[in-house]
Amino acid sequence: MDKYEVIGLLGEGSFGRVYKANQIASSKVVALKVITKRGRSTKEIKGLRQECEIQSNLHHPNIIQMLDSFETENEIVVITEFAHRELTDILSKEGYLSETRVQSIVWDLVSALYYLHSHRVLHRDLKPQNILLDLKNKAKLCDFGFARNMSTGTHVLTSIKGTPLYMAPELIEEHPYDHNADLWSLGCIIYELLVGTPPFCTTSLLHLIRMIKHDQVQFPTFLSDVCVSFLKGLLHKDPGKRVAWPDLLKHPFVKGHVLILDDVPSKPLTRPMSVDTLQAKEQQRKDCLIQKAHKNSSHSDELQDSGDKACGTHIKKNTSIDEQLALLSIEEGAAQDEHNSEIMVKGKLSFSENSNPIENDEWMVFLLRTIEEVIAGEMASLSQPSLATIIISPLENRYTSPKVLVYIANLLSLPFVVPDTLDDVVEQIKKTYFDIKVVPKLVYSTKLLYQCKSPGDAISLQNIEITEEDMQALESIFMLLCHLVYSSSKFLTHFCDSITVLNIHNVCRDLLLLSKRKIRIVIDLLAILTHVLRIAPECSDLVTKIIFNSKNLSEDDEIEELNFIHFLKHSNSLLRERTCHFLQYLGKVSSETLENEWSDCMRDTLEALVYDSIEDVRNAAEETVDSLRKLPFYKKFEGND
Numbered sequence: 001m002d003k004y005e006v007i008g009l010l011g012e013g014s015f016g017r018v019y020k021a022n023q024i025a026s027s028k029v030v031a032l033k034v035i036t037k038r039g040r041s042t043k044e045i046k047g048l049r050q051e052c053e054i055q056s057n058l059h060h061p062n063i064i065q066m067l068d069s070f071e072t073e074n075e076i077v078v079i080t081e082f083a084h085r086e087l088t089d090i091l092s093k094e095g096y097l098s099e100t101r102v103q104s105i106v107w108d109l110v111s112a113l114y115y116l117h118s119h120r121v122l123h124r125d126l127k128p129q130n131i132l133l134d135l136k137n138k139a140k141l142c143d144f145g146f147a148r149n150m151s152t153g154t155h156v157l158t159s160i161k162g163t164p165l166y167m168a169p170e171l172i173e174e175h176p177y178d179h180n181a182d183l184w185s186l187g188c189i190i191y192e193l194l195v196g197t198p199p200f201c202t203t204s205l206l207h208l209i210r211m212i213k214h215d216q217v218q219f220p221t222f223l224s225d226v227c228v229s230f231l232k233g234l235l236h237k238d239p240g241k242r243v244a245w246p247d248l249l250k251h252p253f254v255k256g257h258v259l260i261l262d263d264v265p266s267k268p269l270t271r272p273m274s275v276d277t278l279q280a281k282e283q284q285r286k287d288c289l290i291q292k293a294h295k296n297s298s299h300s301d302e303l304q305d306s307g308d309k310a311c312g313t314h315i316k317k318n319t320s321i322d323e324q325l326a327l328l329s330i331e332e333g334a335a336q337d338e339h340n341s342e343i344m345v346k347g348k349l350s351f352s353e354n355s356n357p358i359e360n361d362e363w364m365v366f367l368l369r370t371i372e373e374v375i376a377g378e379m380a381s382l383s384q385p386s387l388a389t390i391i392i393s394p395l396e397n398r399y400t401s402p403k404v405l406v407y408i409a410n411l412l413s414l415p416f417v418v419p420d421t422l423d424d425v426v427e428q429i430k431k432t433y434f435d436i437k438v439v440p441k442l443v444y445s446t447k448l449l450y451q452c453k454s455p456g457d458a459i460s461l462q463n464i465e466i467t468e469e470d471m472q473a474l475e476s477i478f479m480l481l482c483h484l485v486y487s488s489s490k491f492l493t494h495f496c497d498s499i500t501v502l503n504i505h506n507v508c509r510d511l512l513l514l515s516k517r518k519i520r521i522v523i524d525l526l527a528i529l530t531h532v533l534r535i536a537p538e539c540s541d542l543v544t545k546i547i548f549n550s551k552n553l554s555e556d557d558e559i560e561e562l563n564f565i566h567f568l569k570h571s572n573s574l575l576r577e578r579t580c581h582f583l584q585y586l587g588k589v590s591s592e593t594l595e596n597e598w599s600d601c602m603r604d605t606l607e608a609l610v611y612d613s614i615e616d617v618r619n620a621a622e623e624t625v626d627s628l629r630k631l632p633f634y635k636k637f638e639g640n641d
């Protein structure tokens with residue numbers, strides 16, 4: 001760092017900070033990007049190094065040149081050439097540009113993209129925000145966080161990257177894709193420069209996806225024929241019919257103005273494919289689709305309703321979203337349905353963290369509009385797996401804001417509380433939620449929320465400060481988890497497997513200590529654990545590990561003890577009721593564990609609740625006392641208080 005003198009801050013985000021700096025030895029102005037390693041996984045740091053490696057090997061006048069990079073103990077520092085303006089700044093001030101100005105920018109972008117593709121590099125996140133301009137108005141591509149270097153022999157990719165407004169139809173359809181997806185994004189950028197908006201622009205994510213898949217691009221009459229022809233070639237929905245590089249270079253809109261360097265590798269993506277290569281590419285595409293179909297079929301068993309009562313079927317039409325979601329609950333007095341107590345054999349759960357920056361404000365706009373559509377009865381965004389998968393994708397991103405998590409959880413909850421939703425539609429949505437693993441991803445988002453705030457590898461509320469926004473996100477997540485777990489034993493299995501695979505027993509335990517801040521989180525999580533004991537007693541070890549894990553901690557660990565007597569005496573009647581049920585089933589399934597916590601005070605408190613002012617609490621306490629009094633230790637401590 002002593003080689004550079006920081007002049008000022010250019011910008012900051014979830015990735016880190018970018019500074020304008022002076023290279024002391026040459027007095028050259030550079031951009032200095034500082035990325036913290038703190039709180040990042042080994043995989044994420046490896047991805048950042050890969051990004052640096054890709055960009056360090058790129059040398060083209062229309063690509064931001066990396067000048068240097070190095071690491072300290074806590075940071076990765078990247079030095080690049082300095083560009084004076086962002087394309088988005090010009091668009092925000094001028095709205096749109098003349099065709100002549102746009103054509104000059106297009107020449108630069110096509111030159112940069114040809115260079116990338118000739119070196120078998122896909123950018124995968126082309127958008128105006130990733131285009132900079134120097135003092136001579138030369139356009140330069142930047143930000144290679146999503147870039148992928150396609151090895152020789154690889155012809156298609158399947159992982160979804162990019163920004164929805166500029167995402168190619170084949171990515172929306174979750175089909176295998178290649179470098180032609182970048183050409184679609186290029187067409188979207190050119191269209192926006194000329195018109196002022198992307199070809200498909202709406203605040204509704206569902207509507208945007210439908211437009212990209214089905215609507216035709218509308219071209220303004222003020223564009224020249226040659227310009228429209230060029231755009232039509234780039235914006236063809238079928239990637240096989242999209243303009244290919246040889247024809248693109250010959251198009252009159254860019255012909256003779258594309259800068260092609262001499263260092264073209266032996267097997268560039270810009271060269272027409274041979275018959276053998278085309279056959280290999282088609283086979284890879286088919287193999288990917290077969291693997292996807294096989295993966296989906298392995299999770300396509302019909303969901304069976306567990307028979308537990310779910311509230312929220314009788315709701316006034318004029319209730320607000322918050323009022324509707326408040327009714328998303330379960331009744332502890334629901335039938336036990338012993339015939340439905342079988343739990344699926346554990347399947348493999350895999351979690352893939354996305355550590356790239358996310359446009360939280362953009363997502364909130366999309367999600368809010370989709371919420372409005374669902375309330376109006378349009379459920380396709382949640383019943384169709386391809387659409388629902390996009391909606392839940394931020395759950396796997398560590399940079400997703402708590403507000404976005406709240407919106408996602410609330411959106412996923414709405415089908416269960418919106419009036420007049422047909423039972424068949426709800427069942428289809430539940431099936432979709434199971435197939436796309438909504439429960440595991442909600443649990444994973446909880447881990448990420450803790451992990452990104454925790455020092456080192458410690459994931460515990462004891463070590464971090466949870467904000468009110470975090471609390472609201474957790475409340476929305478566990479309200480939905482509770483409802484899903486009670487609606488089907490398959491969701492319950494997903495919950496148990498996720499807690500075990502992610503090893504976040506301590507996180508769950510910490511959540512039970514939040515009765516003074518967010519009582520609803522405690523109530524819903526306690527209900528879930530009770531349901532585990534009742535429906536899946538073979539998973540009781542998971543419950544005891546969550547509740548009583550402090551027994552296994554070292555003496556040096558300062559940890560607050562769970563106090564069930566406090567829960568039984570709590571002013572919230574629902575917490576009193578659910579604590580009774582939890583103790584009842586803990587006694588049935590793991591009496592030795594309950595015996596370790598038992599005392600005369602706990603017994604006396606339970607017996608006092610038989611006379612509680614709330615009928616549901618009285619009934620729960622009476623059932624619990626009747627069940628536990630059969631245990632040998634029930635009166636063991638009498639007279640020893």
